[in-house]
Amino acid sequence: MFQPVDHQKTANAVVEQIEDLILKGVLQSGDKLPAERDLADQLKVSRPVLRDALKLLEERELIQARRGGGTYVADLIGPIFSxxxxxxxxxxxxxxxxxxxxxxxxxxxxxxxxxxxxxxxxxxxxxxxxxxxxxxxxxxxxxxxxxxxxxxxxxxxxxxxxxxxxxxxxxxxxxxxxxxxxxxxxxxxxxxxxxxxxxxxxxxxxxxxxxxxxxxxxxxxxxxxxxxxxxxxxxxxxxxxxxxxxxxxxxxxxxxxx
Incomplete structure (x- = not known):
């Protein structure tokens, strides 16, 4: 699912890839992301770069970290009606x-x-x-x-x-x-x-x-x-x-x- 990152291995390139997977429905609400070490290895980026990317995605409310339980795609299916x-x-x-x-x-x-x-x-x-x-x-x-x-x-x-x-x-x-x-x-x-x-x-x-x-x-x-x-x-x-x-x-x- 995750591909090695180009663009000089920046956090923004990681963010773009994960956002694209969410937008296209590959990553869905509630899906658990791989552990930090595994995800960094799949993306071919350093763990500090990955952490910066995950922090930005969390600020955008696209993912959420659960204490001791990993990182998950947020509930993105908003109500069609109030x-x-x-x-x-x-x-x-x-x-x-x-x-x-x-x-x-x-x-x-x-x-x-x-x-x-x-x-x-x-x-x-x-x-x-x-x-x-x-x-x-x-x-x-x-x-x-x-x-x-x-x-x-x-x-x-x-x-x-x-x-x-x-x-x-x-x-x-x-x-x-x-x-x-x-x-x-x-x-x-x-x-x-x-x-x-x-x-x-x-x-x-x-x-x-x-x-x-x-x-x-x-x-x-x-x-x-x-x-x-x-x-x-x-x-x-x-x-x-x-x-x-x-x-x-x-x-x-x-x-x-x-």
Whole structure:
């Protein structure tokens, strides 16, 4: 990952390399940097130069040193919404429609760009996730399927090779992981959703692998449309079941006619 430093082995050259790795998503929030001795050796710089570089990165709040625990990439996935807006959305579920509209557009664009730009290692990663999705599906491991769902979309975003899109998607998926907009577990408990979602993810991966941007965009948009429609269907069923329960409860209290 780390390459020997040129530019007369200055601290700024070290900073530029580590910043570039962070910007391009190679180094991610929470990743631990190698020990000082090892990192200096990989970069081919002196330890004093490395310390100066790490100090500057820490001042820029890109890394953080933990006493006795090493140096880590800071939590760089800032909130796409402020906490008050998140709470506002939670109180007004109608905002979910806007969320899906946003995701449909950005997921479609990410899929199309991934089909045009994915490197061989990106394709290997997507294929690996699909294989793990298949295994989780066969094992009926709903938690793993749900977790791999997010990992798959992360991988598509990285394969698009657009750093602004990448960090936007990561913020968006953090909201998804935290259940701000909907509970993914509920989606995977739908009677037909598990097989449908697996096939949709396979279709997106296949279009990207084939270098088909139109097909990748279409498959990504259809996937979001399905998720949106399935969740709406589940919510409608819940409302009808709740109403039926109220009616049963009320009728049980009415004394029979004599």
């Amino acid at each position: 906490e008050p807006v998140v709470q506002l959305i939670a109180r007004h579920p109608s905002a979910i429609s806007d969320y899906f509209e946003f995701r449909r557009g950005i997921e479609g664009q990410a899929g199309a760009q991934a089909a045009m730009r994915a490197a061989p290692s990106d394709l290997v990663r997507l294929e690996d996730i699909i294989h793990r999705m298949q295994a989780a599906h066969e094992a009926e491991d709903l938690h793993a399927e749900s977790r791999l769902d997010v990992a798959f979309h992360h991988a598509v975003g990285e394969a698009a090779h657009n750093v602004v899109m990448l960090h936007t998607l990561r913020s968006c998926y953090r909201l998804l992981e935290n259940g701000v907009f909907y509970n993914r577990g509920r989606l995977y408990h739908h009677p037909t959703a598990r097989i449908e979602l697996l096939q949709q993810h396979k279709a997106i991966a296949e279009a990207i692998r084939a270098g088909d941007p139109v097909g990748a965009r279409r498959a990504s948009e259809e996937h979001i449309d399905y998720v949106r429609g399935t969740l709406a269907e589940a919510e409608d069923l819940d409302r009808r079941e709740q109403l039926a329960g109220l009616r049963r409860g009320h009728s049980s209290k009415i004394p029979p006619r004599s």
